[in-house]
Amino acid sequence: MKIVKTIPELQKARKELQGSVGFVPTMGALHHGHVSLIQKSLNENEHTIVSIFVNPTQFLAHEDLSKYPRKPEADIKICELAGIAILFMPDVDTMYCPLEPTLLAPSSKAYILEGFSRPGHFDGVLRVVLKLFNLTKPTRAYFGKKDAQQLYLIQNMVKTLFLDLEIIPCEIIREDDGLALSSRNVYLNHEQRKQALLLSKSLKIATRCVMAGGRDVEPIKAEMLSTLSSLHVEYVEILNRDFDTLSSIEIGNSIILVCAKVGTTRLIDNLWI
């Protein structure tokens, strides 16, 4: 595995790779969810590139970028053991320059849900992901379904900017008790971790309603909200796969999304039905 930090080093290492390249962009603090993306990329491509970059442009001014979990040594070991070809770990000045055109995510899809409480977040995500795609020139890039809105906006960018790569959506990885893996779970204490299970529980209840033939969105949202009543809920939504509102669930084309705060930790989860 080559660990590269600068653009010329990355470009040189990338040129040496022949055949298909899978790319897994991350912000580090790697957990089993990331490992499942890396594993899928290794299975489906001749080479895999992973990036670790805590991207400042996707954090809002009041969000503490310096508190984002960082575990570079453990991350390097995980990537090495997995058998990837290149690990790209740039610093901020390598990735950004004061004079550069910016990219804006389509506001009707990027300023709702996650983007409503984090306005501008997805502009920063698209900006860095486009740069990373330009640098790594992947055949395929791997993103988790847990960040469903991010995945949608990246797929939309690839399609509308005619980028020549395939986006591979990857399943949400959960603990045995249902908690979706997230780098933010480290912020939860024992009691908060128990409360966090209400997110996946609310999705299970929604599944049960749908399996019992329920299709109307409002009563299902109401059931979910009552399950989540002890938490500070930011949103519960049922949308189609293009993130448009629905009055009635369309099986095979709907996503149920939930976001709630447990203590000060904002958690998200979702279910594709």
Ligand code: PAF
């Ligand atoms: O999902 C993430 O970890 C980040 O948003 C990404 C895609 C690596 C861009 O910084």
